[in-house]
Amino acid sequence: MVGLVIVSHSENLAKSVVELTSMMAADAKIAPAGGLEDGGFGTSFERIQNAIEEVYSDDGVIVLMDLGSAVMTTEMVIEMMEDRKIAMADCPLVEGTVVASVDAVGGMGFEEIMADLEKVRDMRKL
């Protein structure tokens, strides 16, 4: 199963997004990587790296991020793991996580889920 990592500047936000997936995709392989190592606001290279290791398999890992520097820190981690199948998804954090976790539990592959996440931005709520 494709693994998912949720990168946020807030430890609680990353954990809450993971928790939300238990509502509709309880078996997802998903790990939070929120906040700095001391729990403060920011993104931690080490937390992202550990989260990727936790859910990694040959099926790959897709990383979803909240804001600007979350992207930069994630990029640095992925550069260090360049032989692995890891990609960052350019989509809304919560909405993308819901789609990706349902897709992954449903057996969709890495490229299929990445393509599905490209459409999340266009989803309408109203």
Place this chain on the structure above:
Amino acid sequence: MVGLVIVSHSENLAKSVVELTSMMAADAKIAPAGGLEDGGFGTSFERIQNAIEEVYSDDGVIVLMDLGSAVMTTEMVIEMMEDRKIAMADCPLVEGTVVASVDAVGGMGFEEIMADLEKVRDMRKL
């Protein structure tokens, strides 16, 4: 100042999104309305109503939601308050909240923020 309400199926997620705004828009008037009254997953008419009351002023309130039934419950609450200036924003939850809270603290008005939130969907992270 325009008030903001964060509606989510998860109590923790709504609270975490509010907490995230303290990082860049600490003075925002923002209230969480997450989960059912017993704290379980779902959306609560009463919690949404109370959150709107908490941040309401003549400047208006903008409500941001996570998923499907959050929209429906919010619609019911707003129908009951039809003489008030309240709108639902059709945008990604976390990304929209960041934009709206910075806008509101910066003194932008109700219509301006609603227009800004229409653009959030098109923001790219990568």
